[in-house]
Amino acid sequence: MKVLMKGNEAFAEAAVRAGCRYFFGYPITPQSEVPHYLAQRLPEVGGVFLQAESEVAAINMVYGAAAAGARVMTSSSGPGISLMQEGISYLAGAELPAVIVNIMRGGPGLGNIAPTQADYFQAVKGGGHGDYRVIVLAPANVAEIFTLMEKAFDLADKYRMPVMVLGDGILGQVMEPVELPPLKEINPPPKPWAATGKIERDDKTRRIINSLYIVPEENEKHLEQQFAKYRQIEESEPLHENFLVEDAQIILVSFGTMARIAKSVVLKVRERGIKAGLIRPITLWPFPRKAFTAANIPVAKKILTVEMSGGQMVEDVRLAVNGRIDVEFFGRTGGMVPESKEVLEKVLALAREVE
Amino acid sequence: MFKRPALLTEKNFHYCPGCHHGIMHRLLAEVLEEFNPEETIGVSSVGCSVFIYDYIDIDWVAAAHGRAPAVATGVKRVKPDRLVFTYQGDGDLAAIGTGEIVHAAARGEKITAIFINNAVYGMTGGQMAPTTLTGQKTTTTPEGRNPAHQGYPVKMVEMLSVLDGVAYAARVALNTPKRILEAKKALRKAFKVQRANLGFSIIEVLSACPTNWGVSPVEALKWVDEKMIAYYPLGEYKTPQEGVE
Numbered sequence: 181m182k183v184l185m186k187g188n189e190a191f192a193e194a195a196v197r198a199g200c201r202y203f204f205g206y207p208i209t210p211q212s213e214v215p216h217y218l219a220q221r222l223p224e225v226g227g228v229f230l231q232a233e234s235e236v237a238a239i240n241m242v243y244g245a246a247a248a249g250a251r252v253m254t255s256s257s258g259p260g261i262s263l264m265q266e267g268i269s270y271l272a273g274a275e276l277p278a279v280i281v282n283i284m285r286g287g288p289g290l291g292n293i294a295p296t297q298a299d300y301f302q303a304v305k306g307g308g309h310g311d312y313r314v315i316v317l318a319p320a321n322v323a324e325i326f327t328l329m330e331k332a333f334d335l336a337d338k339y340r341m342p343v344m345v346l347g348d349g350i351l352g353q354v355m356e357p358v359e360l361p362p363l364k365e366i367n368p369p370p371k372p373w374a375a376t377g378k379i380e381r382d383d384k385t386r387r388i389i390n391s392l393y394i395v396p397e398e399n400e401k402h403l404e405q406q407f408a409k410y411r412q413i414e415e416s417e418p419l420h421e422n423f424l425v426e427d428a429q430i431i432l433v434s435f436g437t438m439a440r441i442a443k444s445v446v447l448k449v450r451e452r453g454i455k456a457g458l459i460r461p462i463t464l465w466p467f468p469r470k471a472f473t474a475a476n477i478p479v480a481k482k483i484l485t486v487e488m489s490g491g492q493m494v495e496d497v498r499l500a501v502n503g504r505i506d507v508e509f510f511g512r513t514g515g516m517v518p519e520s521k522e523v524l525e526k527v528l529a530l531a532r533e534v535e
Numbered sequence: 536m537f538k539r540p541a542l543l544t545e546k547n548f549h550y551c552p553g554c555h556h557g558i559m560h561r562l563l564a565e566v567l568e569e570f571n572p573e574e575t576i577g578v579s580s581v582g583c584s585v586f587i588y589d590y591i592d593i594d595w596v597a598a599a600h601g602r603a604p605a606v607a608t609g610v611k612r613v614k615p616d617r618l619v620f621t622y623q624g625d626g627d628l629a630a631i632g633t634g635e636i637v638h639a640a641a642r643g644e645k646i647t648a649i650f651i652n653n654a655v656y657g658m659t660g661g662q663m664a665p666t667t668l669t670g671q672k673t674t675t676t677p678e679g680r681n682p683a684h685q686g687y688p689v690k691m692v693e694m695l696s697v698l699d700g701v702a703y704a705a706r707v708a709l710n711t712p713k714r715i716l717e718a719k720k721a722l723r724k725a726f727k728v729q730r731a732n733l734g735f736s737i738i739e740v741l742s743a744c745p746t747n748w749g750v751s752p753v754e755a756l757k758w759v760d761e762k763m764i765a766y767y768p769l770g771e772y773k774t775p776q777e778g779v780e
Contacts, residue, residue, distance in 0.1 A: 202609075202612065202613060204608075204609065228612045228613075230608070230612065232605065232638075233634055233635075233637075233638035234634055236602070236605070236634070236635075237602070237605040237608075237634065237635050237638065238605075240598065240599065240602040240605035240606050240609065240635070241605050241606070241608050241609035241612070242609060243596075243598070243602075243605075243606050243609060244578070244596060244598075244605065244606035244607060244608060244609020244610040244611075244612075244613075245609035245610065245612060245613045246609070247596040247606070247609070247610060248576070248596075248609065248610045248613035248614050249613065250613040252609070252613075266599060267599065267602070270598075270599050274597070375576055375594040375595060375596050375610070376576070376594065376614060376617075377573055377574045377575060377576055377593075377594055377614065377617050378572070378573040378593070378594060379571070379573040379574050384573065386592060386593060386594050386595075387594045387595075388588045388594070388595045388596075388597070389595065389596040389597060390588065390595070390596075390597040391597065392585065392597060
């Protein structure tokens, strides 16, 4: 069945279809339709929607629900996510699965409610205190919200860690026709580690959900187990989309809605005989580094990272490329969305350098 | 027969001599045994009692400083038929976690908060707490708390008891055998209120901290009487109209 659906509603409906039954959140623009939708939808499926008194409380309710073994999520936007970072660090420390949707808005500070991608650092480089990672997924359209939200809950449970899904104000607010995927039976993995009361366990052993490792040797051991998990994720889970990269001399790199504009630019410059292509990271952490090996972009001479930020993902692209190819950056900030015309001009300038 | 509660683990308490956490842990273990400890999930917090999960043999979720009522909300909403409680100090509940405790209470969250008030920050080195008494010397009020500069001590159960979501609010102390028995009774009642789904319940426990008060354990018992109870009167501030004796 094809329906017209707003991005924010898709995040909400996709969560329900992924078996999420608990939502705790606090209102902030431009993600408000996520809680609006779930306030109605979750009670219909026997779930709980609760508006918390703050983002700080919301993420800690998520922590409690995850500790009790539930599939649980929250959603917010930049300033709210900043407040949640303490809780996200605790979720990571206590190895609890949860999904956090961030519909990014302009910052820093109060900024504005216009779309940006300026929370990239905050999402992929930690954000909270301590040595931890969260998996970060970046859908580019409403249909992909459905596949990536399901993936987000699965990865959260599989690796027992928080997963962030990054969108921006455009993706949250855009309405697109989408073929609703068929309803599936969701069977989250058993969670014998959860603190649900001894009564649920035959052997009557108890569970303690905790992130406190007061002895340095024990804390390091705990972290090394986490790092091993992160290495496994970096090996198994990176996702990206390649668009016309095989013969491309100029490779654009963009994620989320920005990648849609970049894709249109690639097609436009190809009409002029310029061989351009696009790499769209879908997982921002783990970053799809292998997409940038010499074998995978055999004739690339220039890379242009295009973002709605002052230049954040470009650092990860440079690390992946490791000096082999020039990496340039183009971005707009403050809620300004780069127009395809200005990106096109940048690509044309690069094409002249390549020749 | 007087015996060690089965719910207390073998681990020795780490608390200072004369601290009342030990008494309260024992009361908690005794009272939980009257309910079904297998159906109980405790939410621990940050402060001197940070290791409570080492001592009481039930499921625990350890919360960040101040956030225990929000964490307990998440647990209880997922497992509404479990007995869920928080164990928080005064820094935790009355300073950094004021928002979480007020709103969990206002929502009438079916959880029980055990609030240990010793008028000082213990673990971090005896600094002023919101509950520090006027004139009381701490490491951050070396001349004594001066209301003109640091404001007044916070009376949490009085504040919370006016909220409609609160079904039971009481203040107890542990400085005499009689009061320990009364505290046990109040604790039992708070859990019964939760079991009966009547709303939020809280018991504030006036508790000694000889180390940070700079007095002997015996003098501390007197200090509770003369200083604390004088400002924080004991008693039930709110009780359910029906359903719990």
